[in-house]
Each structure stands twice: as C-alpha cells, then as structure tokens.
Amino acid sequence: MSNELNMDFIEKLQGLIENEQSAEVLEMLDGLHPTDIAELMDRLSMDEAKYLYLQLDGEMASDVLLEIPENIRRRFLRVLPPEVIAHQFVEHMDSDDAADIMGELEEDVIEAVLLEIEDKEQAGDIADLLEYDDDTAGGLMAKELVKVNENWNVQTCLKEISSQAEEIDEIYYVYVVDDDNILKGVLSLSKLIQKSTHAKVQDLINEDIQSVKTETSQEEVAQIMEKYDLVVLPVVDQIGRLKGRITIDDVVDVIREETGKDYQMVSGITGDVESTDNVWRLTRVRIPWLLIGTMGGIMGARVLGANSHTLDQIPAMAFFIPLIAATAGNVGVQSSSIVVQTLASGSRKFDSLGKKLLKELGVGFITAVFFASVIFAYNYFFSDNFRLTLAVSCTLFIVIIFASLFGTLIPLLLNKLKIDPALATGPFITTMNDILGLMLYMFVAQLFFQLI
Amino acid sequence: MSNELNMDFIEKLQGLIENEQSAEVLEMLDGLHPTDIAELMDRLSMDEAKYLYLQLDGEMASDVLLEIPENIRRRFLRVLPPEVIAHQFVEHMDSDDAADIMGELEEDVIEAVLLEIEDKEQAGDIADLLEYDDDTAGGLMAKELVKVNENWNVQTCLKEISSQAEEIDEIYYVYVVDDDNILKGVLSLSKLIQKSTHAKVQDLINEDIQSVKTETSQEEVAQIMEKYDLVVLPVVDQIGRLKGRITIDDVVDVIREETGKDYQMVSGITGDVESTDNVWRLTRVRIPWLLIGTMGGIMGARVLGANSHTLDQIPAMAFFIPLIAATAGNVGVQSSSIVVQTLASGSRKFDSLGKKLLKELGVGFITAVFFASVIFAYNYFFSDNFRLTLAVSCTLFIVIIFASLFGTLIPLLLNKLKIDPALATGPFITTMNDILGLMLYMFVAQLFFQLI
Numbered sequence: 001m002s003n004e005l006n007m008d009f010i011e012k013l014q015g016l017i018e019n020e021q022s023a024e025v026l027e028m029l030d031g032l033h034p035t036d037i038a039e040l041m042d043r044l045s046m047d048e049a050k051y052l053y054l055q056l057d058g059e060m061a062s063d064v065l066l067e068i069p070e071n072i073r074r075r076f077l078r079v080l081p082p083e084v085i086a087h088q089f090v091e092h093m094d095s096d097d098a099a100d101i102m103g104e105l106e107e108d109v110i111e112a113v114l115l116e117i118e119d120k121e122q123a124g125d126i127a128d129l130l131e132y133d134d135d136t137a138g139g140l141m142a143k144e145l146v147k148v149n150e151n152w153n154v155q156t157c158l159k160e161i162s163s164q165a166e167e168i169d170e171i172y173y174v175y176v177v178d179d180d181n182i183l184k185g186v187l188s189l190s191k192l193i194q195k196s197t198h199a200k201v202q203d204l205i206n207e208d209i210q211s212v213k214t215e216t217s218q219e220e221v222a223q224i225m226e227k228y229d230l231v232v233l234p235v236v237d238q239i240g241r242l243k244g245r246i247t248i249d250d251v252v253d254v255i256r257e258e259t260g261k262d263y264q265m266v267s268g269i270t271g272d273v274e275s276t277d278n279v280w281r282l283t284r285v286r287i288p289w290l291l292i293g294t295m296g297g298i299m300g301a302r303v304l305g306a307n308s309h310t311l312d313q314i315p316a317m318a319f320f321i322p323l324i325a326a327t328a329g330n331v332g333v334q335s336s337s338i339v340v341q342t343l344a345s346g347s348r349k350f351d352s353l354g355k356k357l358l359k360e361l362g363v364g365f366i367t368a369v370f371f372a373s374v375i376f377a378y379n380y381f382f383s384d385n386f387r388l389t390l391a392v393s394c395t396l397f398i399v400i401i402f403a404s405l406f407g408t409l410i411p412l413l414l415n416k417l418k419i420d421p422a423l424a425t426g427p428f429i430t431t432m433n434d435i436l437g438l439m440l441y442m443f444v445a446q447l448f449f450q451l452i
Numbered sequence: 453m454s455n456e457l458n459m460d461f462i463e464k465l466q467g468l469i470e471n472e473q474s475a476e477v478l479e480m481l482d483g484l485h486p487t488d489i490a491e492l493m494d495r496l497s498m499d500e501a502k503y504l505y506l507q508l509d510g511e512m513a514s515d516v517l518l519e520i521p522e523n524i525r526r527r528f529l530r531v532l533p534p535e536v537i538a539h540q541f542v543e544h545m546d547s548d549d550a551a552d553i554m555g556e557l558e559e560d561v562i563e564a565v566l567l568e569i570e571d572k573e574q575a576g577d578i579a580d581l582l583e584y585d586d587d588t589a590g591g592l593m594a595k596e597l598v599k600v601n602e603n604w605n606v607q608t609c610l611k612e613i614s615s616q617a618e619e620i621d622e623i624y625y626v627y628v629v630d631d632d633n634i635l636k637g638v639l640s641l642s643k644l645i646q647k648s649t650h651a652k653v654q655d656l657i658n659e660d661i662q663s664v665k666t667e668t669s670q671e672e673v674a675q676i677m678e679k680y681d682l683v684v685l686p687v688v689d690q691i692g693r694l695k696g697r698i699t700i701d702d703v704v705d706v707i708r709e710e711t712g713k714d715y716q717m718v719s720g721i722t723g724d725v726e727s728t729d730n731v732w733r734l735t736r737v738r739i740p741w742l743l744i745g746t747m748g749g750i751m752g753a754r755v756l757g758a759n760s761h762t763l764d765q766i767p768a769m770a771f772f773i774p775l776i777a778a779t780a781g782n783v784g785v786q787s788s789s790i791v792v793q794t795l796a797s798g799s800r801k802f803d804s805l806g807k808k809l810l811k812e813l814g815v816g817f818i819t820a821v822f823f824a825s826v827i828f829a830y831n832y833f834f835s836d837n838f839r840l841t842l843a844v845s846c847t848l849f850i851v852i853i854f855a856s857l858f859g860t861l862i863p864l865l866l867n868k869l870k871i872d873p874a875l876a877t878g879p880f881i882t883t884m885n886d887i888l889g890l891m892l893y894m895f896v897a898q899l900f901f902q903l904i
Contacts, residue, residue: 031660033660033662033680035679035680146642158645161642161645162642162645162646172624172683189641189642190598190613190614190641193610193613193614193645194614208483208485210485225704226701226704226705226708227487228485228487229701230701231624231683231699231700231701247683248683248700248701248704249678249681249682249683249700251704252677252678252700252703252704252707253678255704255707255708256678256707256711259707259708259711259712259715260711260793262715263711263714263715263718263789263793264789264793266715266718266719267718267785267786267788267789267790267877267878268782268785268786269786269789269790273790273793274790274793274794274797275790275791275794275808275811275812275860276794278811279811279814279815279818282790282811282815283814283815283818283819286783286786286815286819287819287822289782289786290779290782290783290786290819290823291826293778293779293782294775294779294823294826294827296774296775296778297772297774297775297776297778297779298775298827298830300771300774300775300778301771301772301774301775302771304770304771304774305768305771308767308768308771311767311770312767315760315763315764315767315770316757316760318756318763318767318770318773319752319753319754319756319757319760320749320753321770321773321774322748322749322752322753322756322773322774322777322886322890323746323748323749323750323752323753324749325774325777325778326745326748326749326752326777326781326882326883326886327742327745327746327749329778329781329882330720330741330742330745330879330882331738331742333719333720333878334719334720334721334738334741334742336719337715337716337719337721338719338721338725338726338727338734339727341712341715341716341725341726342726342727342728345726356727359727359730359731359734360727362731362735363731363734363735363738366731366735367735367738367739367742370739371742371746374743374746375746375750378750408727425719426785427782430778430781430782431778434774434778438774
C-alpha cells in the first residue's frame with residue numbers, strides 16, 4: 001500500500017538491486033499494486049528500474065506496463081520483437097488495454113503482433129477495437145463481458161457465467177441478448193442466485209438500461225455515466241448488437257482529461273504538464289499564449305501611440321490604463337469561463353441565444369454601474385481633474401458591458417463552429433479585451449475633452 | 453432515454469397535466485430514469501412540476517427527490533411533517549443518500565425524522581453517518597454492503613448473500629470480516645458460484661485490497677480510487693472494523709467539484725454557476741474578484757501617479773504599460789496554475805522546494821530572454837527612443853522572472869498554511885503581478901534615464 005513507499009523502502013530496494021538479490025527484491029514487491037510498482041520504478045535509476053522490471057512475472061509485468069508513462073513504454077516496446085510483445089504482454093491483457101497499447105505501435109508491428117497472438121478470438125477482438133477512434137465509445141470499450149441468451153434458464157446461465165467469468169476479473173452485470181446478439185437488458189448476479197434454477201432469463205431481465213453506440217463521443221459517454229450514476233455502460237452497434245462495455249474507471253480518466261484541458265486553456269498553458277516535468281517542457285507549453293499576449297501588448301502600444309495627442313493633453317490618463325485593461329480582461333475571462341463550464345456540463349436546458357445575451361447584458365450592466373461608481377467615488381475624492389474622473393468611469397462602464405458580451409459570444413461562436421470553446425478563455429479573451437478597452441478609453445476620453 | 457425529452461414530449465405532457473389525466477401522465481413517464489424526471493420537472497412550471505411529482509410512487513418519488521436541486525428540495529421538505537419525510541422518502545433510500553438529504557434539515561427535524569423511521573437498524577445507520585464530516589470518507593460512504601464471516605463455507609455465504617442482497621441494488625464485492633468485524637478481504641461473486649458449496653471462505657478470500665479510514669479526506673479517497681482504478685472502496689475505523697463502502701459514482705461528483713473549484717478560482721468566479729442561473733446570482737459570483745482587480749488598478753494608478761515625473765520625461769513610456777502588466781499577469785497565472793494542478797493530482801514524487809524554485813528560475817529565464825528579445829527587436833525597428841527600448845526590454849526580462857517565482861511560491865506557501873492554493877491563481881496573482889510589474893517598470897526606466 002502506498003504509504004509504505006518511503007525513502008527507507010527505496011534505499012533498501014536499491015541495495016538489493018545492486019547486489020542482484022532477485023528473490024529478496026520480489027519479496028519486497030509482494031503485495032504491491034502494479035500502480036505502486038510503476039511509481040517505484042519512476043523513482044529508481046533507469047538501470048535499477050530495468051532490473052526490477054525483468055524480475056516480474058508475465059501477468060504483473062503487463063499490468064505494470066500499462067501504468068508507466070507512454071513515452072517510456074513506447075521506447076521500451078520499440079526494441080522488442082513482435083512475438084515477445086504478443087506472448088509476454090498483450091496476451092495477459094484485457095482487450096481495451098491491449099488495443100490502447102498496440103495503438104501506440106507502428107502499423108506493421110501491430111500486424112505482426114496480432115498474427116503472433118495464439119488466442120485468435122483475442123486477436124480478433126483487439127483488431128476490432130483498433131478500428132475505432134480513440135475518443136469514441138468504441139475506443140473506450142472492452143470486449144470482455146458476460147452475456148447470456150434470453151431463452152436460457154437460470155441453471156444454463158450460471159454454468160455459462162462461470163465459464164465466461166474465468167477470463168474476466170470483475171463482473172458487474174450479466175448482459176442479456178437475443179439470438180441475433182441484440183442487447184435486451186441486464187441480469188443482476190445477486191438476483192440470479194436467489195432464483196430457482198428453472199426460472200427463465202426472460203422473466204428476470206431488467207430492460208430499463210442505458211446504452212451508447214460505438215461512435216458516441218467520449219464526452220457524451222462521460223456525461224451519460226455521470227448523469228445516471230453508472231458503473232458500467234454497454235456499447236451497441238447501429239442495429240443494437242452488443243459490442244462491448246465501458247467501465248467507469250476509464251471514464252474518470254476522460255473526465256480528468258477534459259477538465260484538465262479546460263483548466264489549462266484558461267490559465268494559458270498548451271499541454272499536460274506537472275511541475276516535476278523538465279524545464280524545457282515547462283517553458284514550451286507557456287510560450288504560445290505569452291506570444292499572443294505580447295502581440296496584444298504591441299497592438300495596445302500602437303493604439304496608445306496613435307492617440308498620443310490625447311495622452312499629451314492629460315498625462316494623468318496613463319495612470320488608469322492598467323485599471324481599464326485589467327478590468328476588461330477579468331470580466332471577459334469570467335463570462336467566457338461560465339459559458340465553457342455550462343457547455344462542458346452538457347446541460348440541455350439551455351437558454352436561447354437571445355435570452356443568454358440579454359442576461360449577460362443584465363449582469364454586465366449591474367457590474368458596470370457598480371464599478372464605475374466605485375472608481376468615480378475614488379477619483380472624485382483623490383483626483384483634481386473632473387474630466388478625467390468622468391472619462392475613466394464612463395470607459396469602465398462601457399468596457400465592462402462590452403467585455404461581458406464578447407466573453408459570452410465568442411465561446412458560443414466557437415462551439416457553433418465545432419472549435420473547442422475553451423480556446424476563448426484565458427489569455428485570448430484577456431488580450432482581445434485589453435485592446436478593446438484601450439481603444440474605448442482613448443475614444444471616450446477624446447469625446448469628453450472635446451465636449452467638456 | 454434522454455433524447456426523448458424534446459419539446460413535443462413536454463408539450464404533450466403539459467397538456468395531460470392541465471387536464472389532470474393522471475394515468476396518462478404516469479404512462480408517459482414510464483421507463484424514464486429518475487434523473488430524467490427531475491430534469492423534466494425543471495422545465496415545467498412550479499405547479500405542473502408539483503402535480504407531476506405527486507403522481508409518483510414512494511420509491512420513484514424518493515429517487516427523484518435526490519436529483520432535484522438542493523434549494524428546491526430544502527424548500528419542499530421544510531413544509532412536510534417528520535413522519536411524511538420518514539415514511540415517504542427516507543425509508544426508500546440508501547443510508548448515504550438518506551444521510552445527505554437529512555443533513556440539509558434542521559437539528560430538531562432530523563431527530564424527529566430518525567424517531568419516525570420504523571426500521572431501527574436503518575435509523576441507526578443514518579444517525580451514524582450524520583456524525584461524519586461531509587468531506588471525509590465517512591461522509592461519502594454508505595452502510596449497505598454484503599459481508600460474510602471468514603469462517604463460513606460457500607453454501608452459508610450464498611444463502612447469506614441472497615438475504616442481504618435483497619436490500620441492496622447492486623453488489624460489486626462481498627466483503628469478508630472476522631468475528632470482530634475486522635475487514636479481512638473480498639470475495640468475488642463469480643468465483644463463489646464456481647466453487648463447491650463446502651469450500652471455506654478463508655481459502656477463496658482475496659486479501660490484497662485497498663481500504664480507507666472514516667476520517668480520510670474526500671480528495672484522498674478520490675486519488676486512491678483513481679490511481680488504483682477502483683469501482684468501490686471499503687471504509688474501516690481506527691482498528692480496522694468494516695464501517696461502510698464508497699462507490700465510484702459518488703467520487704466522480706467529488707472530482708467534478710474539486711476540478712470545478714480550481715477552474716472557478718483561476719477564472720475569478722466565487723461559486724458554482726451555470727449560464728442558466730439568474731442575473732443576480734451570476735453577478736454576485738463575479739463581484740469579489742473584480743473588486744480585488746479594481747483595488748489593484750487603483751494601486752497601479754497610485755504607483756504611476758507617484759512616478760509621474762518619469763512618465764513626463766518620456767510620455768511614450770505609457771504605451772508599454774499594458775504590455776508589461778499583461779505579461780506579468782499571464783506569466784504569474786501560468787506558474788501558479790501548474791503548481792495547483794500538480795498539488796491537486798496528489799503526485800507524491802515532488803521536487804524539493806529548492807529544486808522547484810531553481811527550475812522555475814530556469815523556465816523564467818528562458819521565457820524572459822525570449823520575450824525581452826522579441827520586444828527589443830520590435831522597438832528597435834519601430835521606436836526612435838533607444839533608452840525606452842532598453843527600459844522596456846529590461847523591465848520585461850525582470851518582470852517575467854519575478855512573476856514566475858511569485859506564481860510558484862505563493863500557492864506553495866498557501867498550501868503549507870493549509871489554505872487552498874487555488875486561491876493564488878487567476879485574478880489574485882494577476883493583480884499582484886500587475887502592480888509589481890508597474891513598480892519595476894518605473895524603477896528600471898528611472899535608472900536608465902539617469903544612467904544613459
């Protein structure tokens with residue numbers, strides 16, 4: 001269990017590895033979960049990790065293989081011949097895991113490995129799964145499941161379940177199909193063992209079940225499983241034939257991935273990083289959005305440069321540039337991220353576009369009145385230039401309303417165009433609204449200076 | 453299934469409700485999931501929803517009650533007498549759901565409801581669960597589970613499972629305990645039905661299982677279930693006695709909640725909102741962070757005001773204020789959100805503080821050289837003031853390094869102080885770095901103007 005993996009443990013293990021005490025190494029690993037072993041390997045040197053890995057038996061070695069980082073796994077598999085990949089690893093795996101790993105290999109290696117797999121049914125399952133896109137239900141599902149025919153009785157079922165279940169780790173449901181493999185419903189294992197052995201499956205079946213098609217997107221799969229609190233979800237083809245099942249642990253990864261992506265977008269990072277990654281990787285994910293910000297900054301400088309006569313008239317105008325730019329940015333990020341979160345939740349009770357904009361106008365208006373008043377009050381007491389006071393408050397008022405409308409409209413527009421709306425959060429909307437804010441500030445100020 | 457809930461369906465339903473055709477209403481709802489019915493009610497008027505809800509039978513009514521928004525449920529339950537709450541709703545629920553709902557009631561109502569529950573064991577379970585904090589394993593777990601004694605044989609087990617399973621919807625695992633109720637391991641139901649009825653439980657038990665304590669935090673529960681791909685996790689007390697079990701669907705909600713909170717922080721929103729919420733609520737969650745931004749803006753204005761002599765010397769300096777402020781903000785948000793994401797992932801292979809800062813210094817340095825050069829090149833060609841060109845590039849260089857260090861340090865500091873580190877992302881770090889950036893800009897410019 002994970003709290004045992006402390007420094008003492010690792011040092012002791014390193015000592016054993018150095019002396020090549022294979023039996024003692026295996027004894028120390030006894031009872032550890034594959035995830036823990038993978039994590040352990042990550043904390044050893046490359047050579048130590050290799051030695052440790054070679055001591056593991058087939059089953060454990062393939063479980064650990066699934067848990068190590070993709071780039072290391074790819075490098076490791078690349079040097080192995082197809083027959084080793086097939087017999088040592090793939091044959092010990094569930095079809096969905098096997099397909100995921102094989103998807104990382106070259107086209108010709110995949111074919112060679114498939115031909116090497118002795119169980120032709122397993123090879124066929126994997127080949128089927130490789131056909132589906134990674135981000136669809138077909139790409140997420142496993143072929144292993146327990147199914148019974150609706151015409152059987154309880155006794156036949158129990159016998160069949162026993163034999164099918166041997167190859168499957170966990171059974172959550174028994175699926176019921178007709179003679180054409182069309183999904184009819186589920187049986188609860190606990191109900192089954194309570195019934196007389198002559199009862200017919202047809203009379204015990206629960207037909208109220210959710211299912212998805214193989215081409216359903218992984219986002220939709222996640223939404224359905226979350227909404228209905230499902231632990232496992234059957235996947236059918238166009239005409240309803242049972243093709244596989246998706247378990248919630250795979251969907252949890254999808255949810256993490258999706259929310260992680262949105263989080264990265266809004267914080268201006270382009271890729272999956274942790275602070276433990278190396279400096280180069282940490283830098284690379286930050287440059288693109290900063291570049292957009294810098295271009296925005298240069299455009300901002302041009303806007304101000306083009307209006308230098310206005311700035312010359314009242315130099316104190318410059319003092320409020322950061323306030324206006326920051327407020328525009330903050331309001332924009334808020335509006336856009338609320339839209340993105342609502343879209344991501346898959347909520348179907350959506351207001352019409354008109355209603356949404358009207359509401360955002362309402363929010364913008366209240367916020368604008370509030371902050372324009374705050375700044376007016378501040379400047380009224382602390383600034384001696386009444387025209388500037390008016391110009392700043394007025395600009396802030398207009399900027400807040402515009403920024404909230406843009407922040408709402410742009411992600412909706414992207415969504416309509418089938419582009420990830422999260423792109424419109426964070427630095428993008430901030431930069432856009434910064435420039436807009438500066439333009440409005442210059443325009444409003446000029447207006448006031450000419451009028452008053 | 454959810455795609456049936458279109459406008460036609462709703463209009464037809466509304467017609468039937470208006471004519472009080474109760475039987476036809478129930479027929480339309482037949483086969484719908486409680487979640488769908490709750491969603492449907494949300495799209496009806498208050499009176500229509502009430503009428504529809506009153507037609508549902510006890511089981512369905514309590515399932516739907518669990519799915520409607522908390523504020524509506526609270527209002528609904530407040531007007532009901534304790535005996536109705538107990539018999540109509542709580543008695544149909546699993547202990548964890550019952551405890552969640554009862555936790556929303558007043559102290560004296562809770563007591564009255566508990567006394568009304570006829571099944572004293574259920575009442576006891578709920579009372580036990582109400583003792584735990586909401587955000588711990590104890591608060592997440594349900595008491596319903598199937599457990600067998602390690603000394604039993606398979607036949608006794610199957611009989612016992614049948615009788616225990618009657619009250620439980622789904623069985624994923626059978627837990628094995630000793631005479632003192634200490635958790636020993638699990639049994640797989642499918643393994644059980646393959647074995648001779650005289651085999652002893654002790655010989656079939658799988659002892660390699662994960663468990664958590666009742667006081668384990670919900671974040672840690674989520675991390676463990678995610679890491680080990682678990683569907684259900686047993687909960688034990690200090691001395692290892694089996695207290696309950698947590699299923700993954702409850703943990704998915706925790707994950708959504710946690711990631712949602714971090715997302716809101718970085719986008720400057722203080723609370724759970726969707727764009728379908730009302731204008732007032734949408735405004736309220738935005739004001740606090742904007743207020744901080746505005747204060748930052750005012751402080752920025754004061755910094756610039758105090759340095760107006762520098763601005764007067766070279767008015768063109770004002771043009772680059774937005775660039776410097778925006779870059780400082782963007783860099784800070786990036787750094788802080790990488791730290792927050794790493795902390796949230798529960799990664800244990802953490803660099804030391806020194807190494808982390810050194811690395812951030814490296815990232816900051818590369819980024820700073822890059823952007824300072826970009827701006828230097830731009831200004832070299834487009835500006836005729838070389839001192840300004842130097843001052844802007846130099847400021848940008850220093851600001852980027854400072855902003856990345858602050859962005860890294862502050863969330864780590866908050867985490868040490870047991871404050872949510874996500875607080876340091878978004879508007880907070882942006883505002884802080886904005887002001888810092890302006891101060892540095894003024895300082896560096898003055899230095900250059902005096903030296904060159």
